[in-house]
Amino acid sequence: MKIFDSLIENNDIKKTLGAAIYNSAFSHAYIIEGAPGTGKRTIARLAAAAIICKNRDSGNLPCGVCPTCKKILNDNCVDVRLVEITKVEQARELKARLYDSTVECDYKIYIITDAQKMNIKAQNALLISLEEPPKNVVFFILTTDAGALLETIRSRAQILRTNRLSSRTIYDYIRKNRPDIKTDDEKLQSVIMASGGSLGYAMDMADAKSSDMILQKRSKALELTSALLTNDADAVAFLSSFSTSARDEIKESIALSLDILGDLMALKRDRGAATYFFSSADDAEEIISRYSLLKLTQVYDALCVALNDLNSNASSGAVLISILISSARKGK
Numbered sequence: 424m425k426i427f428d429s430l431i432e433n434n435d436i437k438k439t440l441g442a443a444i445y446n447s448a449f450s451h452a453y454i455i456e457g458a459p460g461t462g463k464r465t466i467a468r469l470a471a472a473a474i475i476c477k478n479r480d481s482g483n484l485p486c487g488v489c490p491t492c493k494k495i496l497n498d499n500c501v502d503v504r505l506v507e508i509t510k511v512e513q514a515r516e517l518k519a520r521l522y523d524s525t526v527e528c529d530y531k532i533y534i535i536t537d538a539q540k541m542n543i544k545a546q547n548a549l550l551i552s553l554e555e556p557p558k559n560v561v562f563f564i565l566t567t568d569a570g571a572l573l574e575t576i577r578s579r580a581q582i583l584r585t586n587r588l589s590s591r592t593i594y595d596y597i598r599k600n601r602p603d604i605k606t607d608d609e610k611l612q613s614v615i616m617a618s619g620g621s622l623g624y625a626m627d628m629a630d631a632k633s634s635d636m637i638l639q640k641r642s643k644a645l646e647l648t649s650a651l652l653t654n655d656a657d658a659v660a661f662l663s664s665f666s667t668s669a670r671d672e673i674k675e676s677i678a679l680s681l682d683i684l685g686d687l688m689a690l691k692r693d694r695g696a697a698t699y700f701f702s703s704a705d706d707a708e709e710i711i712s713r714y715s716l717l718k719l720t721q722v723y724d725a726l727c728v729a730l731n732d733l734n735s736n737a738s739s740g741a742v743l744i745s746i747l748i749s750s751a752r753k754g755k
């Protein structure tokens with residue numbers, strides 16, 4: 424049986440969700456959580472088609488070729504609705520039309536995108552729909568952060584998490600499926616490494632003419648990481664090159680730096696580990712051999728704290744100082 428054939432990796436989701444749909448034992452609400460560009464919408468679309476498709480004899484789920492599947496997979500089916508809810512009125516409107524009959528399918532499916540943007544009032548209004556949905560309604564709630572949803576919503580849905588993809592997987596996918604992306608290998612690799620395991624982001628960036636900007640960001644993050652790992656004087660000099668008002672720029676560098684350190688820690692433990700920033704263990708060889716796992720972990724932890732502080736609105740200057748203090752701990 425081919426389940427969600429066009430979805431790359433995410434094997435856990437293919438297995439649980441695919442089997443549930445195949446056995447008609449699916450739940451009426453799913454939360455799909457994952458970083459941007461990791462396939463949340465693709466999964467919801469495929470699942471919607473799989474639930475509705477009546478042509479499963481071939482053993483494919485969904486068949487992908489019947490008119491209904493085609494409509495759904497092209498976001499063209501009136502009974503499969505992509506909705507963005509930010510305000511309470513939108514959630515109420517959804518509720519008001521919940522019991523309207525379907526137009527052409529046996530099921531009505533709501534795919535709610537960017538659910539982390541719903542305010543509390545909107546979430547409470549949506550909750551009413553989740554509490555007593557008609558039998559033929561299924562919700563897919565897509566979010567980068569399930570923690571941003573009310574516990575009462577989370578407890579009424581099954582939570583599925585998408586995986587970040589390794590650089591190798593993304594590279595192979597783009598070269599095989601996107602002949603229109605003609606970016607040369609070196610640039611494409613850099614774009615992929617800066618994508619943080621997000622296929623969607625990598626394709627957007629490779630398509631646009633923004634790979635030079637990405638190369639710059641990437642080298643800045645590498646500089647930041649080695650400054651923090653090597654010595655305090657370098658780190659002070661480097662961190663002072665950030666303008667303290669450039670919060671987003673600092674956050675972006677820290678996030679990339681966490682990818683770098685995450686790769687290094689994984690490679691320390693297992694040379695064959697999947698990487699997100701480096702294209703392979705060989706690329707990172709020199710830097711891995713220079714630092715202990717303990718040192719890498721210390722800097723990683725310091726950056727996690729810093730990123731958290733920045734997210735909760737601490738001043739950028741204070742955060743930069745706290746990174747310095749925490750990473751100044753001795754040891755290599």
Ligand SMILES: [Zn+2]
Pocket residue numbers: 476477478485486487488489490491492493
């Ligand atoms: Zn079909």
